Amino acid sequence: MSDQQNVYPVRDDFAANAWADKAKYEAMYQQSIDDPEGFWAEQAKRLDWIKAPSKIKNTSFARDNVDIRWFEDGLLNVSANCLDRHLDKRGDQTAIIWEGDNPDDSKHITYRELYARTNQLANALKELGIGKGDTVTLYMPMIPEAAMAMLACSRIGAVHSVVFGGFSPDAVAQRVIGADSKLVITADESVRGGKHVPLKENVDAALTRDGTDVCKNVLVVKRTGGEIDWKEGRDVWFDELVDKQSSECEPEAMGAEDPLFILYTSGSTGAPKGLKHTTGGYLTYAAMTHQYVFDYQEGEIYWCTADVGWVTGHSYIVYGPLANGATTLMFEGVPSYPTHGRMGDIVDKHNVNILYTAPTAVRALMAHGDNVMDSSKRDTLRLLGSVGEPINPEAWEWFYRVIGNEKCPIVDTWWQTETGGIMIAPLPGATPLKPGSATVPFFGVKPALVDNEGNKLEGATEGNLVILDAWPGQARSIWGDHERYVQTYFSTYDGMYFTGDGCRRDEDGYYWITGRVDDVLNVSGHRMGTAEIESSLVAHSAVAEAAVVGFPHDIKGQGIYIYVTLNDGIEATDELKKELTQWVRKDIGPIASPDVIQWAPGLPKTRSGKIMRRILRKIAANECDGLGDTSTLADPSVVDELIEHRANQ
Numbered sequence: 001m002s003d004q005q006n007v008y009p010v011r012d013d014f015a016a017n018a019w020a021d022k023a024k025y026e027a028m029y030q031q032s033i034d035d036p037e038g039f040w041a042e043q044a045k046r047l048d049w050i051k052a053p054s055k056i057k058n059t060s061f062a063r064d065n066v067d068i069r070w071f072e073d074g075l076l077n078v079s080a081n082c083l084d085r086h087l088d089k090r091g092d093q094t095a096i097i098w099e100g101d102n103p104d105d106s107k108h109i110t111y112r113e114l115y116a117r118t119n120q121l122a123n124a125l126k127e128l129g130i131g132k133g134d135t136v137t138l139y140m141p142m143i144p145e146a147a148m149a150m151l152a153c154s155r156i157g158a159v160h161s162v163v164f165g166g167f168s169p170d171a172v173a174q175r176v177i178g179a180d181s182k183l184v185i186t187a188d189e190s191v192r193g194g195k196h197v198p199l200k201e202n203v204d205a206a207l208t209r210d211g212t213d214v215c216k217n218v219l220v221v222k223r224t225g226g227e228i229d230w231k232e233g234r235d236v237w238f239d240e241l242v243d244k245q246s247s248e249c250e251p252e253a254m255g256a257e258d259p260l261f262i263l264y265t266s267g268s269t270g271a272p273k274g275l276k277h278t279t280g281g282y283l284t285y286a287a288m289t290h291q292y293v294f295d296y297q298e299g300e301i302y303w304c305t306a307d308v309g310w311v312t313g314h315s316y317i318v319y320g321p322l323a324n325g326a327t328t329l330m331f332e333g334v335p336s337y338p339t340h341g342r343m344g345d346i347v348d349k350h351n352v353n354i355l356y357t358a359p360t361a362v363r364a365l366m367a368h369g370d371n372v373m374d375s376s377k378r379d380t381l382r383l384l385g386s387v388g389e390p391i392n393p394e395a396w397e398w399f400y401r402v403i404g405n406e407k408c409p410i411v412d413t414w415w416q417t418e419t420g421g422i423m424i425a426p427l428p429g430a431t432p433l434k435p436g437s438a439t440v441p442f443f444g445v446k447p448a449l450v451d452n453e454g455n456k457l458e459g460a461t462e463g464n465l466v467i468l469d470a471w472p473g474q475a476r477s478i479w480g481d482h483e484r485y486v487q488t489y490f491s492t493y494d495g496m497y498f499t500g501d502g503c504r505r506d507e508d509g510y511y512w513i514t515g516r517v518d519d520v521l522n523v524s525g526h527r528m529g530t531a532e533i534e535s536s537l538v539a540h541s542a543v544a545e546a547a548v549v550g551f552p553h554d555i556k557g558q559g560i561y562i563y564v565t566l567n568d569g570i571e572a573t574d575e576l577k578k579e580l581t582q583w584v585r586k587d588i589g590p591i592a593s594p595d596v597i598q599w600a601p602g603l604p605k606t607r608s609g610k611i612m613r614r615i616l617r618k619i620a621a622n623e624c625d626g627l628g629d630t631s632t633l634a635d636p637s638v639v640d641e642l643i644e645h646r647a648n649q
C-alpha cells in the first residue's frame with residue numbers, strides 16, 4: 001500500500017555535507033555488523049575516558065543467561081564528558097537555551113555556566129549525604145535545573161530516576177519506593193500553558209504513603225514562588241543550598257557498566273518497570289546517534305520538544321547533545337500556548353536549525369489548517385525529526401510542507417525507553433525518505449521480523465520486530481528484578497530482544513512500524529499499560545471489572561476506550577463516568593484520562609475466563625462487522641449487547 005507513494009530522494013546539499021552519505025552509511029553499517037568489536041572500539045573514542053576500555057563487547061541474549069556489557073573495564077564520568085571537556089573550546093558557547101512558558105521568558109546558559117552550577121549542585125547533593133550508587137528521584141518542570149540535576153547526579157555517581165511532571169503523587173511514591181530514593185528534587189510549581197501544576201504539593205502527598213520514609217530530603221527549586229507547605233528538617237531550598245557551594249567538584253570515576261539512570265516505563269503487565277541504563281555504552285550511543293541521525297553540525301541550534309521525564313528528553317535534550325557540545329533548546333511550555341503558532345515563533349526567535357518533535361504535536365497543528373504557522377517564517381530550519389509513534393503519511397507530508405517549507409528532510413526515528421537511543425531511522429545525507437517509514441537500521445542494529453513461533457521471515461513481509469544482537473545503548477536490566485527483564489524481553493523468542501512492536505518490511509528493505517502487538521497503548525506518544533488503567537479502575541468501589549483498549553484517534557494516535565462492569569446495585573450514570581475519569585487521572589495522572597467509557601453488563605470472555613480484547617478493540621474502533629470467530633466465547637450474546645450500546649466517541 002503506502003510504499004507506492006512519494007519517495008523523497010536525498011538532497012544534494014545533504015549528500016555533500018552530511019556526516020554520512022550513502023556509500024559511507026553502507027560501509028559503516030557493514031563494518032558495524034561484521035566487526036562490532038572494532039567498530040565500537042573506534043566509536044568509544046568519541047568520549048573522554050579516565051581509563052580507556054580494552055574489553056569492548058561482552059553480551060548474551062540467551063534466555064538462560066541474559067548479560068549485556070559494553071566497554072566493561074573502562075572508567076569515565078558522564079558529566080565530565082558533557083561539560084568539562086568542552087570548556088577550552090566552547091566554554092562561552094550556549095549549552096542550553098531555555099524558553100519559558102511565557103514567551104517573554106528565555107535565557108542562555110553557556111557551557112561554563114552550566115559546568116559551574118552543576119558542580120555546585122553536585123557538592124550540594126554530597127552535603128545532603130548523597131553519594132555513589134544512591135538514587136535520586138527528579139520530579140521537575142522543564143527548567144535548566146532539571147538538566148543540572150541529571151548531570152550533578154552523574155558527576156558524583158548517583159543514579160537519577162526522573163518522573164514525568166504529569167504523573168500523580170501515587171506514581172511518584174511508587175517510584176521513590178521502587179528505586180529506594182533518599183532524595184527527591186522538585187520545584188514549588190511547574191508552569192505549562194499558563195497553568196500552574198503543584199509539584200511540591202504532589203511530592204508532599206507522595207511522601208505520606210507507606211514505604212516512602214526511605215526519602216530523607218526534598219530539594220525544592222523556586223520556580224513560581226507559589227505558596228507551598230514546608231516540612232522543617234526535610235525540605236531544603238535549592239538556591240539556598242546550592243549558592244554557597246564551590247563550583248569545583250571532582251568527577252567520580254565510574255565503571256562503564258555502573259548505572260547512570262533508572263527510567264520507568266509501562267509494559268503489558270504489572271506495574272511500570274524501571275529500566276536500568278548504564279554509563280559508557282549509553283553515552284557513546286546517545287552521542288553517536290545524535291550526531292549522525294540529526295546530522296548535527298558545529299554551532300547549530302537543536303530543539304527536541306520532548307519532556308525530560310521521557311527517554312527522548314534524556315538522550316536527545318540532555319545527554320546526546322551535550323556530549324556533542326551542541327546548543328540544545330529546552331522548552332517549558334506547550335505548543336498551543338499562547339497561540340498555536342508558538343513552535344514556529346520559537347524557531348524564529350532562537351534561529352533553530354533542527355526540530356525534533358512528535359506526530360501527535362504535528363497532527364494537533366494540522367487540525368488548525370495551513371495558516372497555523374503564519375506568524376513565523378522558519379527559514380533557519382534545516383532538518384525535522386519525528387518520534388514516539390508511527391507518523392501517518394498525511395501528517396508527514398504536512399510537517400514537510402507547512403513546517404519545513406518543503407526544504408527539510410524528516411528523520412522518523414523508531415526507538416524505545418529500553419533501547420536508550422535511536423534504532424531505525426534515515427540518515428539525512430544517505431537515505432531516501434518514504435513518508436510513514438522509519439526506514440533503515442542505525443549502525444550496529446540488527447533488526448529482524450519473526451512469526452509468532454519465532455521463525456525468521458525473509459524479504460518483503462510483516463511480523464514481530466526483534467533485534468538479534470546487542471547494541472551499546474540498550475537497557476541492561478529492570479531495576480531490582482533481572483528475572484522480569486529476561487521474561488519481558490528475551491523469553492518470547494530465545495536469543496532475540498523482542499520489541500513489542502509489529503512491523504512491515506518492504507521490497508527496498510525499509511521498515512514500517514505498525515504499532516504495538518502487546519497490551520501497551522500509545523496515547524499522544526505516551527506509553528501506557530492497559531493493565532495499569534484496569535487495576536486503577538477496579539480499585540474503585542463501584543467497579544466490578546474493567547477492560548481497557550486503544551482505538552484510533554485523529555490527534556492522539558490512540559485514544560483510551562474503557563469497558564466497565566459495575567457492581568450489583570450501582571446505577572450507571574454520567575456522573576459516575578465523570579467520577580471514574582477523575583479517579584484514573586488522580587491515580588495515574590492526566591495522561592491516562594479515558595476518552596470513552598462504555599458500561600458493559602458483561603465482557604466477552606473465553607471459557608477459561610480470558611477477556612477477548614481483540615473483540616473489544618474492534619467494537620471500540622467501530623469495526624463491528626469483522627469480529628471474527630466468537631464461537632469460543634463463554635457467552636456470545638454479550639458481544640451483541642456491547643455493539644448495540646456502543647458508546648459515541
Ligand code: 6R9
Nearest residue numbers: 387388389390412413414415416417513527
Ligand atoms: C522513544 C520512545 C516506545 C514505543 C515503541 C513504538 C512507539 C516510538 C516510533 C514508534 C513508530 C516511530 N514508537 N517511535 N512507532 N515510529 N518513529 O518513544 O520511547 O516511550 O518507550 O515508546 O513507541 O511502539 O515501542 P517509548
